[in-house]
Amino acid sequence: MRTNASKWLKTLYAQRQLVVLSLPVLFLLVFNYYPLWGWLIAFQDYKIGKNLTLFQQKWVGLDNFISIFTDSRFYSALVNTMGMGLLKIIFSYLFTLTLAVLINEIRLLRFKKAVQTISYLPHFVSWVVAANLLFVVFSPDNGIINLILMRLGIIDQTIPFMGMPSIFWLVVAFSEVWKSSGYGAIIYLSAMTAIDPVLYESADIDGAGRVRKIFSVTLPSIMPTVKILLVLTIGRLLSVGFEQVYLLRTAMTMSTGTTLEIYIYEFALRYAQYSKGAALSIFNSAISLALIFISHMTLKYFDQEGVF
Amino acid sequence: MKFVRNSKIFYMYCLALTVLFLVSACGAGANGTLSQTAGDVQAGSNADTAQAGGQEEAPASFTIFRMESSNTTIPPEDTPVGKKLQELTNVNISIEYLVGTDVRQKASLMIAGGDYPDLILPADASGDFLAAGAFVNLSEWIEGSENLKNNYTDVEMNLMKASSDDGGIYWLPCGGKANEDRLYPAAGYYLNMDLLKENDYPVVTSFEQWQDLVIDYVKKHPDYNGQTTIGFTLPTEGWRASGLQYGGSRFLAGYPNDGVTVVDQETLEMKLIMDQDFEKDFFRMINRMWNEGAADKEMFMQTNDQYNQKISSGRVVSLYDQRSMFIDALNALGDAKLYDRMLVAWPAVLDGVDTERYRGPRNFSAGSGLGITTSCKDPERLFEFLDTVASEEVQKLLYWGVEGEDYTMDGGKMTRGADQWANALSTDYKNKQGLEKFNTLFWFKGALETFSTGEPVDPTKTQEYADLRYQDYEKEFLGHYNVSTFCDLFNPSYDAYYEPGWAIRQKIPTDNPGKVAIETALEITREWAPKMAQGTPDAFDGIWDAYVAELDKLPLGEYLDLANKMILETADIYKN
Structure with a gap:
């Protein structure tokens, strides 16, 4: 017995690095997989607070899923989420990459630092503050943007930018760009510092100008980073940021501003329909998983063909 | 050597942490109530000593x-x-x-x-x-x-x-x-004192008259203190939207406050407000205000703070709300001595409605x-x-x-x-x-x-x-109407004979299917209100019909049946 125990301890010690490495996995299991038990309530008529255990609740099969999939509000929420998600990905990629490249091209170090600081500052502002700021700036009632446009004679009536259902997806996408592109650019900038200067030198010798170098050296070199980030972002297409949309949404923009997350929140927390909330979460996870696989496989396919 | 020893301690430390995490996570899952407030514990132990201690509790x-x-x-x-x-x-x-x-x-x-x-x-x-x-x-x-x-x-x-x-x-x-309000009525259609003064202190009882007064006034005074005058505004943020969703319209038709429903005062039959004709008249009013340029352009996207801020600035000419909800803004007006911007409630009703019940029963x-x-x-x-x-x-x-x-x-x-x-x-x-x-x-x-x-x-x-509380400008104002309180402009309260509909709504749990339908209907009303307000007057009827069609998809009858039954039960208690 004693020898067994000491042998076990010895092995444990010998593989101590592996033991430490398993910590994150444990963390993942405890906090991300253990709660999956809760998915069971999606198939129940779950009542809280009655001191019933999970297995004493009433089982209802797929009723919750059926009632969700027959609700027209669910489909409009789904469309809104997809729309906002896509716009967000497209614009934040475009702007973040452009910003990173432009910052990279700045030669004056002091100016570069200043631009970088200013552009990533909004990232540290909470959405509560940021949303209120947007409402004040874009207000049709003495908001500065409307005042400027009015004085310049561009418009003759104030425009309620934050209250137009037709542009609400864009408002969400661009407020995200404003808030996060500076911070996102840091990752690309660090990828750019890792580019071998030899490549630029040889491009110089070949007579490439600055623009040529951006497209032929800088961008191709950071493509692996871009692709990895893209796969990860597409997986989160359906989570478009609860607090942002919730705070920017008003009575005016409810039709285009209700996302799946808000829909879940209203069902689960406000109307105490926890089972439906769980069913929606399962749906959400399934879609996300599918999206990750699709984007991953697409990228892999193109990679082998050597498109990039 | 030193490094090795330190790293060993580090590994052990990490392992201990992991075990701790696991134990606490599982423990909480099993018991559910690991944490207790200090007060609970204290209360429990004190109770024990109390029994032994006798007098010196x-x-x-x-x-x-x-x-x-x-x-x-x-x-x-x-x-x-x-x-x-x-x-x-x-x-x-x-x-x-x-x-x-x-x-x-x-x-x-x-x-x-x-x-x-x-x-x-x-x-x-x-x-x-x-x-x-x-x-x-x-x-x-x-x-x-x-x-x-x-x-x-x-x-x-x-x-x-x-x-x-x-x-x-x-x-x-x-x-x-x-209970009843003795100094200021709880709710009403408000007008500011300057408007009333300009019109030689009219008694406002008709909804039409109330709208005309506001629209005329805004045309005559487009600006106040360098900012645009706001003819009419409403709180629309989250739960504060109740005045917009159902609160404002029921009084117009002579009903007291029964929450999202109105109760027929004779038969005690219950109806949902959101698809009634008087609700349509209420939204037609907002539509009219909007098209006449009197309505607050920011009305449907303002927070409660912004709403109060507008009232405190004195720009707001009229609104519908419950007084206690914007009392801070009124106090701010008083502190700034903007007495002519102070808002006074009126019991406006639709044509053909004989009795108003704004102040409702003492229930x-x-x-x-x-x-x-x-x-x-x-x-x-x-x-x-x-x-x-x-x-x-x-x-x-x-x-x-x-x-x-x-x-x-x-x-x-x-x-x-x-x-x-x-x-x-x-x-x-x-x-x-x-x-x-x-x-x-x-x-x-x-x-x-x-x-x-x-x-x-x-x-x-x-x-x-009342004599102490009313300030001089209020007493002077009341003098023009020969009444002693602002409540006297309204019909008096009366004894209750059933439990109010809003209390019934409180008693029904949220996950009741009927109540979920009601809450969904309220969200739909909040979503459609801006559309009804901003459409042209000609398009209004069409938008209203589309909105009612949206409401009809919900199982609203379930709630009404349940709540109506509960109201009748309480009416029986009053009778016996």
């Missing part, structure tokens, strides 16, 4: 949660009145308030957590807590109580029993004792109240505390303040000197002193009742108070 501690946001940063329990209360009852209380305004969300989270404070004032969520089994049945204790037993009439007691399925009493109704509502939770370690002691609070001595403290400071006893009668009245009118002083901070929490005496010593319970319901 150690003070117990209880936690209270109040589903209302606090309007002061001074904890009421730390004020002189609060200290005196704790001294008289030998109980320490600590009150927690709702942060923000979302009662439903907070209630759901509390119930999901299952760990409650000792005492909850649940506001609109009483039905949820009851359905979750969070409250202790108080019936037997009330029978054996000293003060609380005599505090309710037979009708009131029966209404309290009728608020649960099993006939038990699970909460002591608070804010539900028969007793058992829909919500103080409930002792199952998490409370010593519910009997807590109930004893509540019983003591219901005594006249303590109720006088809560309503009147500390004797000698806030009032003086003169020949056995309660009186207030000029200083004391000035204090009693100052919000600042009331916050510091704790005056009137508890009477709406432990609301056991109705404001309209009298104590056994003959004095009125609430000194602010007397004419003496």
Whole structure:
């Protein structure tokens, strides 16, 4: 017995690095997989607070899923989420990459630092503050943007930018760009510092100008980073940021501003329909998983063909 | 060598942490209630010592949660009145308030957590807590109580029993004792004093007339103080949208406040407001205001703070709301001496409506109240505390303040000197002193009742108070109408003969399918309101029809059937 125990301890010690490495996995299991038990309530008529255990609740099969999939509000929420998600990905990629490249091209170090600081500052502002700021700036009632446009004679009536259902997806996408592109650019900038200067030198010798170098050296070199980030972002297409949309949404923009997350929140927390909330979460996870696989496989396919 | 030793310690440390994580995660899952508030533990241990100690009872501690946001940063329990209360009852209380305004969300989270404070004032969520089994049945204790037993009439007691399925009493109704406003009506269609003065102080009773006055005034005065005049605005943020969704229209058709429904005053038949014709007239008014340029362009995207800010700036000419909801803005107007911008409520009704019931019945509502939770370690002691609070001595403290400071006893009668009245009118002083901070929490005496010593319970319901409270400009204004209070512009309150619809709504748990349909309908109304407001007058009918078609998809009848049955039950209690 004693020898067994000491042998076990010895092995444990010998593989101590592996033991430490398993910590994150444990963390993942405890906090991300253990709660999956809760998915069971999606198939129940779950009542809280009655001191019933999970297995004493009433089982209802797929009723919750059926009632969700027959609700027209669910489909409009789904469309809104997809729309906002896509716009967000497209614009934040475009702007973040452009910003990173432009910052990279700045030669004056002091100016570069200043631009970088200013552009990533909004990232540290909470959405509560940021949303209120947007409402004040874009207000049709003495908001500065409307005042400027009015004085310049561009418009003759104030425009309620934050209250137009037709542009609400864009408002969400661009407020995200404003808030996060500076911070996102840091990752690309660090990828750019890792580019071998030899490549630029040889491009110089070949007579490439600055623009040529951006497209032929800088961008191709950071493509692996871009692709990895893209796969990860597409997986989160359906989570478009609860607090942002919730705070920017008003009575005016409810039709285009209700996302799946808000829909879940209203069902689960406000109307105490926890089972439906769980069913929606399962749906959400399934879609996300599918999206990750699709984007991953697409990228892999193109990679082998050597498109990039 | 040193490095190796350190790294070993590091690995061991990480391992220990992991084990800790696992144990705590599983532990919480199994028991659900690992964490307890300090108050609970203290209360429990104190109760044990109390039994042994006899006379020298150690003070117990209880936690209270109040589903209302606090309007002061001074904890009421730390004020002189609060200290005196704790001294008289030998109980320490600590009150927690709702942060923000979302009662439903907070209630759901509390119930999901299952760990409650000792005492909850649940506001609109009483039905949820009851359905979750969070409250202790108080019936037997009330029978054996000293003060609380005599505090309710037979009708009131029966209404309290009728608020649960099993006939038990699970909460002591608070804010539900028969009451009426004596100085300012609770709700109405407001107009500012400048407009009324310009029009030679008209008596406003017609909805048309009210709209015309506003539109004319805005045309004549497009600006105020360098900013555009806001002819009409409404609060539309989250729960504050109720005036827009259903609150504003019911009075137009002569109904009293019955929540999302109207109750026929003869047959007690219940109808949902959101698809009624008078609701259409209400939205047509907003549409008209919008197209005439009188409506607030930011109306449907403003927060409650922005709404109040606009009122305080004096730009707002008219609105519909409940006075208590924007009282801070009115006070700000008063502080800035912008008296001509002060808003006065009017009982506007549609053509053909004979009787308005803005001030409604003096009703007793058992829909919500103080409930002792199952998490409370010593519910009997807590109930004893509540019983003591219901005594006249303590109720006088809560309503009147500390004797000698806030009032003086003169020949056995309660009186207030000029200083004391000035204090009693100052919000600042009331916050510091704790005056009137508890009477709406432990609301056991109705404001309209009298104590056994003959004095009125609430000194602010007397004419003496009205004379003191009204400022000169208000008295002058009232002089133009030959009335003595703003309430006199309205029909008087009357005795209730059924429990109000809003109390019924409180009692139905949120996850009831009918109630979910109602909540969904409210969201739909909030979504469609801007569309109805912003359409051209010609398009209005079409938008309304589309909106009603959207509502018709919901199973709203289920709620109406249930609520109507409950109303009829309470009407029977009143009859017998």
